[in-house]
Amino acid sequence: MTVVPVANSLLRAAVIFGLVANSLFAAAPAVADDLDGIRERGRLVVGVKEDYAPFGFRNPEGTLVGYDVDIARAFAEAIGVPAELVPVTSANRLQKLRRGEIDVVVATMGDTRGRRELVHMVEPHYYGDGANVLLPPGSGISDWADLRGKTLCTIRGALWGRLAEERLLIDTIGFNTTRGTALALRVGHCVGWLYDEVNLLNELRSGEWEGYEVSLPTRFILPWAVAIRKEEAGSRLDSLLGDLLAQWHRDGFLQGLERRWDLPPSPYLKRARETWTERDETEQHVCRRDDAGRWPLSCREASLVTSEGRRDLSGLALLLLETTGLDASVLYDPTDRSIFLVGLGLTAALSIVTVVLSIVLGIVFGWLMHRRVLLVAPLLRVGCAVLRMTPPLLQLYIVFLGLGGVVLALGFTLDAFTVAACVLSLYAAAANAVAFCHASDVVANRKGVLRFRSSDIRAALALCFAALMGNCVNIVKATGMASTLALPELVSASTSIIADKGNDGIMMNLLLLAYFVLVILVIQAFRLVERRVTAS
Numbered sequence: 125m126t127v128v129p130v131a132n133s134l135l136r137a138a139v140i141f142g143l144v145a146n147s148l149f150a151a152a153p154a155v156a157d158d159l160d161g162i163r164e165r166g167r168l169v170v171g172v173k174e175d176y177a178p179f180g181f182r183n184p185e186g187t188l189v190g191y192d193v194d195i196a197r198a199f200a201e202a203i204g205v206p207a208e209l210v211p212v213t214s215a216n217r218l219q220k221l222r223r224g225e226i227d228v229v230v231a232t233m234g235d236t237r238g239r240r241e242l243v244h245m246v247e248p249h250y251y252g253d254g255a256n257v258l259l260p261p262g263s264g265i266s267d268w269a270d271l272r273g274k275t276l277c278t279i280r281g282a283l284w285g286r287l288a289e290e291r292l293l294i295d296t297i298g299f300n301t302t303r304g305t306a307l308a309l310r311v312g313h314c315v316g317w318l319y320d321e322v323n324l325l326n327e328l329r330s331g332e333w334e335g336y337e338v339s340l341p342t343r344f345i346l347p348w349a350v351a352i353r354k355e356e357a358g359s360r361l362d363s364l365l366g367d368l369l370a371q372w373h374r375d376g377f378l379q380g381l382e383r384r385w386d387l388p389p390s391p392y393l394k395r396a397r398e399t400w401t402e403r404d405e406t407e408q409h410v411c412r413r414d415d416a417g418r419w420p421l422s423c424r425e426a427s428l429v430t431s432e433g434r435r436d437l438s439g440l441a442l443l444l445l446e447t448t449g450l451d452a453s454v455l456y457d458p459t460d461r462s463i464f465l466v467g468l469g470l471t472a473a474l475s476i477v478t479v480v481l482s483i484v485l486g487i488v489f490g491w492l493m494h495r496r497v498l499l500v501a502p503l504l505r506v507g508c509a510v511l512r513m514t515p516p517l518l519q520l521y522i523v524f525l526g527l528g529g530v531v532l533a534l535g536f537t538l539d540a541f542t543v544a545a546c547v548l549s550l551y552a553a554a555a556n557a558v559a560f561c562h563a564s565d566v567v568a569n570r571k572g573v574l575r576f577r578s579s580d581i582r583a584a585l586a587l588c589f590a591a592l593m594g595n596c597v598n599i600v601k602a603t604g605m606a607s608t609l610a611l612p613e614l615v616s617a618s619t620s621i622i623a624d625k626g627n628d629g630i631m632m633n634l635l636l637l638a639y640f641v642l643v644i645l646v647i648q649a650f651r652l653v654e655r656r657v658t659a660s
Contacts, residue, residue, distance in 0.1 A: 252392025467617025486556025
């Protein structure tokens with residue numbers, strides 16, 4: 125008798141639970157697993173911005189319009205359904221996509237490895253932009269370095285705030301909307317508004333920011349991607365959207381949207397069109413899918429590709445990045461590799477010129493001081509003393525900025541490489557001259573009067589060779605100071621890569637290794653010369 129009521133109670137509980145669960149699932153947004161699901165539903169749900177003109181904003185009638193909105197509608201048209209536009213923000217767009225509330229995100233989203241862990245980024249990308257700062261009148265800020273320790277306003281969830289804090293040591297305050305960020309800047313809560321450069325330039329054109337400027341160099345340039353749920357990677361939806369984007373790069377559709385919305389010509393779109401319209405010897409597009417449906421690695425963003433299918437040094441570097449987080453970008457990113465190799469070549473050239481000039485000048489100056497040439501020798505001694513006591517960095521500033529300003533007023537300019545080579549050569553030549561002079565004095569005490577003959581020079585060199593080598597090794601290490609003259613040598617190249625990638629640990633060790641190799645090469649070259657000098 126007691127079993128029946130218990131059974132009935134369990135049955136009622138099960139029924140109630142089933143009804144509640146059914147109502148919950150019925151209330152949940154429909155999730156489309158593929159194109160068939162979207163077509164059965166009868167609409168493509170796309171997340172777009174509503175506060176980011178001209179990419180996604182509301183016109184005077186309250187309708188969502190813009191560059192991204194046009195892309196969303198074009199996607200829906202290609203699928204054969206209307207587009208349902210859902211406003212999203214930088215802070216919630218990924219969450220809405222992962223929860224299945226929307227099918228696709230077209231919302232000015234920069235593509236990063238971190239975001240690829242959460243969603244799938246459709247390739248190719250549809251736009252590219254970087255960060256800049258809207259500065260008030262009289263800010264006195266002319267470079268990103270001037271912002272260190274200061275506070276910038278930004279949009280909560282935007283990538284730029286994190287990059288500015290991690291890589292440039294700039295403090296940021298995040299706000300939920302562009303309206304809130306703009307108001308915070310106007311009332312002085314921050315020294316500038318950090319955001320997408322194209323958006324800030326559009327703000328300036330609105331006429332509401334008289335006296336404000338966007339004048340810093342563009343930083344953190346990123347491609348913008350269309351995103352779908354991670355489970356949709358490789359699906360028919362993924363392929364359709366990717367093929368559409370590739371075709372739009374080829375036929376100029378995206379650049380047409382750029383003109384329609386009065387955007388400045390994008391260098392990113394220009395490069396992308398050149399890439400996706402290139403043809404091989406069979407007149408087929410170079411950037412076409414392989415049998416597995418993948419785009420060629422050469423057509424993708426080098427900084428975002430994975431090690432999958434790569435058996436070269438680039439693949440090894442990418443595997444290292446994926447497994448350990450160590451980003452040796454110069455091994456897989458052609459741009460970073462080019463920057464680094466240019467810096468390495470410039471440093472090597474500067475080292476060679478500096479070493480050769482410092483030795484030649486050191487021998488000549490040292491000989492004149494040894495012979496105590498009237499007037500010349502005393503001047504050289506004073507000059508060498510001044511050069512040796514003055515830090516080379518200060519000498520570079522005095523010549524390039526001080527003397528350079530005078531020369532510029534006369535209508536001429538000083539070449540940075542030439543200035544660096546001359547200053548560093550003279551600095552090392554001063555020490556070399558003193559060493560050679562003392563060595564010549566010692567040889568003269570042994571042999572009598574010396575003449576400027578090869579045998580006498582070799583005899584003096586044999587005595588002071590170690591000192592000359594030490595001076596030249598030190599000046600090779602000092603070539604990094606040339607970065608202060610805006611020369612893109614090794615130090616400048618490394619810091620440039622670090623600013624974009626944030627891989628300071630790897631780049632600093634690579635910089636150390638490069639200078640170590642340069643120093644070893646200089647030492648080996650001196651040893652070869654020393655053998656010839658001592659042998660003769």
